[in-house]
Amino acid sequence: MRYASVNGERREAEPKLHGTCPNCDREVIAKCGQRRIWHWSHRGKLDCDHWWEPETEWHRSWKAFFPQAWQEVIHIAADGERHIADVKNDKGLVVELQHSPIAAEERLSRESFYERMVWVVDGMLYKRDLAAFRKAVDFASVTSDKQNRLILIPLTERAEIFRRWAPLQCPVFVDFGDEELQIGGFVPPERLLWHFLLDRGTGRVVVAPVTRASFIEFALNGSDLRYLALMRRDNPRRRYRARMSRF
Template sequence: MKYASVKGERREAQPKLYGICPNCDREVVAKCGQQRIWHWSHLGKLECDRWWEPETKWHRTWKAVFPQEWQEVMHTAADSERHIADVMNNRGWVLELQHSPITPEERLSRERFYGSMVWVVDGMRYKRDLAAFRQVVENGSIISDSPLRISSPLTARAGIFRRWAPIHWPVFIDFGDEEFRIAGFPPPEHVLWQLQLVPRTGDVVVAPVIRESFKRWFGLDGGALQHLVALRPEQPPRRRYTGGRPPFLPRARPRRRF
């Protein structure tokens, strides 16, 4: 955990501190070594929240995007079941940051428990996920220009897509600063990759979302998500063939740019 209660005050882990877990009210100790990020740990290796996973720098970087009071928020259901949400905004939506593997059963349990939520998944957890995603993005078919959406037969076979289907709440894959090319062009800004379900077919398609717009959308101002849009260059008017020199050969279909 990033936060614990120390003498009634919400504190981050610091050397030689002891605190109280906000979920189970048991004692926790600050772990401040050099190998892992500083965190709070239950005494006796007790973990009171079965949904909690070892926290990484990736988790901390995402949490730090949002106000401290939104981070590690206790959520209690009507039946008194309690869990600590990674981030909960001022509109009651939960953001779960998923780095470790998660079973379909646990994912569904979390979605039912929180009700209104968003997933951000660490795409760098497995090397094979990055390679599979590159193939989809770089070799898939663009089925929509605005918003830009990409479809590929590989989405039915690649593990990263199968693990997150069916999609009930928004799922965004974070590949950090990894570079991709879409129809031969790199995205103009850093993006998250949203997985979208096509209700008519049940297929999963990929929609790149500007990363900063996601932070605003989930954040304080609640702005709209900004998807990439593919722009087609205008075609020059065709010349009429009047004999003599042969007409111009038809041009290949122009590549999209963003």
């Protein structure tokens, strides 16, 4: 964990600090080594939330976009079940940051538990995912939906990254970091996330590119997402643009 309770205050791990877990109130130890980012850990092999995954720099960089009070928030269901949400904003929207592999059963359990949530997935976990996604997107069929969002129909559905997140119940946004991914030979001018959508007509997973900056603003204050949209053919130099769209 990034935060623990130290003398009643929310603190990050530092050498020689002693704290308690905000979820189970048991003792946690400040792990401040050289190989891993500094964090809090329960004594022994105790883990009070089996949904929790080891914190990485990728997690930390995403959490840093949000106020500290929204990070690692205890979410309690009506029946008393408790879990630690990676990010939960002041409107109750949960953003789960997923780096490690996750079983379909656990994914669906989390979605049912949090109800109002979105996934941000680290697309760089598996090298084969990046290569497969790059090919699927670069040679994808390009169309648009009723909201005029640019929609990519992947070259193949067999890529594991698409199958891994089906069936789609809550929104999934995949983050490939600074990797340059082309759309039909065009390099988008902004850093993107890749929104996986279900085409209800065909049952296939399709992809809608959305600007990363607008996703962060959406999670912060509920503003519109900006998806890429097709430009009119009378402007051949700018094939795509970003367009505001309700989530």
